[in-house]
Amino acid sequence: MRALHFGAGNIGRGFIGKLLAESGAELVFADANKSLVDMLNQAKEYRVNVVGEEHQVDVIAGIRAVDATSPAVVDEIRQADLITTAVGPQVLEKIAGTLAKGLQLRFEQGDERPMNIIACENMVRGTSQLKGFVLQHLPDSYHAKLEQCVGFVDSAVDRIVPPAATKDDPLEVTVESFSEWIVDQTQFKGDIPKMAGMELTDNLIAFVERKLFTLNTGHIVTAYLGNLAGYQTIREAIGDLQIRQTVKRAMEQSGEVLVRRYGFDRQLHGAYIEKILGRFANPYLVDEIERVGRQPLRKLGPQDRLTKPLLGTLEYNLPNDALLEGMAAALCYRNAADPQAVELQGWIAEFGVLEALCRATGLAADSAEAAKIVQRYQALSGQVPA
Ligand SMILES: NC(=O)c1ccc[n+]([C@@H]2O[C@H](COP(=O)([O-])OP(=O)(O)OC[C@H]3O[C@@H](n4cnc5c(N)ncnc54)[C@H](O)[C@@H]3O)[C@@H](O)[C@H]2O)c1
Numbered sequence: 001m002r003a004l005h006f007g008a009g010n011i012g013r014g015f016i017g018k019l020l021a022e023s024g025a026e027l028v029f030a031d032a033n034k035s036l037v038d039m040l041n042q043a044k045e046y047r048v049n050v051v052g053e054e055h056q057v058d059v060i061a062g063i064r065a066v067d068a069t070s071p072a073v074v075d076e077i078r079q080a081d082l083i084t085t086a087v088g089p090q091v092l093e094k095i096a097g098t099l100a101k102g103l104q105l106r107f108e109q110g111d112e113r114p115m116n117i118i119a120c121e122n123m124v125r126g127t128s129q130l131k132g133f134v135l136q137h138l139p140d141s142y143h144a145k146l147e148q149c150v151g152f153v154d155s156a157v158d159r160i161v162p163p164a165a166t167k168d169d170p171l172e173v174t175v176e177s178f179s180e181w182i183v184d185q186t187q188f189k190g191d192i193p194k195m196a197g198m199e200l201t202d203n204l205i206a207f208v209e210r211k212l213f214t215l216n217t218g219h220i221v222t223a224y225l226g227n228l229a230g231y232q233t234i235r236e237a238i239g240d241l242q243i244r245q246t247v248k249r250a251m252e253q254s255g256e257v258l259v260r261r262y263g264f265d266r267q268l269h270g271a272y273i274e275k276i277l278g279r280f281a282n283p284y285l286v287d288e289i290e291r292v293g294r295q296p297l298r299k300l301g302p303q304d305r306l307t308k309p310l311l312g313t314l315e316y317n318l319p320n321d322a323l324l325e326g327m328a329a330a331l332c333y334r335n336a337a338d339p340q341a342v343e344l345q346g347w348i349a350e351f352g353v354l355e356a357l358c359r360a361t362g363l364a365a366d367s368a369e370a371a372k373i374v375q376r377y378q379a380l381s382g383q384v385p386a
């Protein structure tokens with residue numbers, strides 16, 4: 001199997017690329033960072049440090065890389081059996097034109113072999129969104145061929161991978177031992193690739209929402225409350241009992257929506273939350289609040305990990321105070337190095353906090369929830385670190 005993976009970053013090297021290579025795929029990374037591409041091509045391998053109760057170092061060998069902005073990537077796309085991505089939700093639109101070029105070339109050459117594409121991003125049905133972008137770039141005359149030959153397979157991906165702590169080997173990644181990759185088995189074209197570590201489901205939406213609206217909801221509340229309390233890492237923040245209680249409650253409040261919507265077993269979901277709290281406290285990982293808190297406008301978006309669960313609590317008439325607290329803390333997030341944090345603070349300065357909140361989340365300005373968030377923001381904003 002020839003696999004092309006877009007995004008040789010933390011999750012690309014530490015999870016999806018590792019899994020592809022270990023399954024025997026001929027693996028090529030495509031990345032826009034030229035020095036990363038050069039380093040991968042020079043080393044042809046990298047180390048993955050798997051940390052937890054037991055430590056292990058895996059060497060991922062026999063890999064190469066291509067500049068995702070160069071014409072060479074088009075030919076790699078043409079030849080691939082499986083294309084995966086871990087580039088960030090906002091980048092999918094940017095790589096769609098290149099994907100369309102590679103697919104067009106493949107179709108022009110009369111190649112009708114099945115190919116599958118899986119976006120491994122923290123978003124609901126990211127691959128389906130990518131398909132929409134690809135269709136915008138692909139001439140209409142190839143749309144039927146795309147439907148016939150290319151499977152766009154949605155997935156849920158879970159493994160905490162902070163940027164590596166070691167400075168001496170820039171390619172090494174450190175990952176937690178837990179990992180979960182669940183894909184929608186109904187969307188493949190041709191044979192489903194056999195890969196240890198890739199689970200199949202015909203009910204993907206439940207698993208995507210379970211992951212995004214539990215782990216990522218808890219993660220972001222930890223990050224923004226931790227930031228307000230002056231912590232640097234997720235582990236420090238979750239070690240603060242008061243923060244831990246709010247984070248747990250936020251996951252429980254979001255979780256109750258998931259239990260009602262998808263029929264998850266309440267007790268098992270409680271155990272899932274406990275396990276996640278343990279993962280946040282992993283003593284072997286240094287996960288900066290800055291990484292987890294990145295892009296607050298995306299995190300506050302209507303379909304994302306704070307607003308969507310909040311809307312669910314309204315639908316089922318459930319408590320939501322911890323989710324509101326997390327959203328108020330998000331509005332307090334300042335980071336001069338994060339363009340979305342700067343933009344959010346710019347909106348607050350220009351339009352006031354209520355309008356900024358409504359722009360970011362889509363909440364109605366006259367809603368009770370918006371009023372409560374603003375009230376909590378006023379109380380919390382006094383604590384914003386200098
Ligand atoms: N790190 C985690 O713990 C984790 C876990 C699960 C899911 N995810 C998701 O995986 C995705 C990637 O996250 P990450 O933490 O690995 O980020 P990252 O920043 O470490 O990696 C992203 C990579 O994409 C590359 N890239 C950017 N634009 C590109 C382009 N146009 N073409 C090709 N490559 C491009 C960057 O150079 C970088 O190497 C995100 O959607 C994230 O939500 C991350």
Ligand SMILES: O=P(O)(O)OC[C@@H](O)[C@@H](O)[C@H](O)[C@H](O)CO
Pocket residue numbers: 122157158159160161215216219220291292293294
């Ligand atoms: O990647 P983001 O920015 O959507 O979210 C930050 C973290 O919550 C995320 O990367 C988690 O570490 C990951 O989702 C764990 O599976």
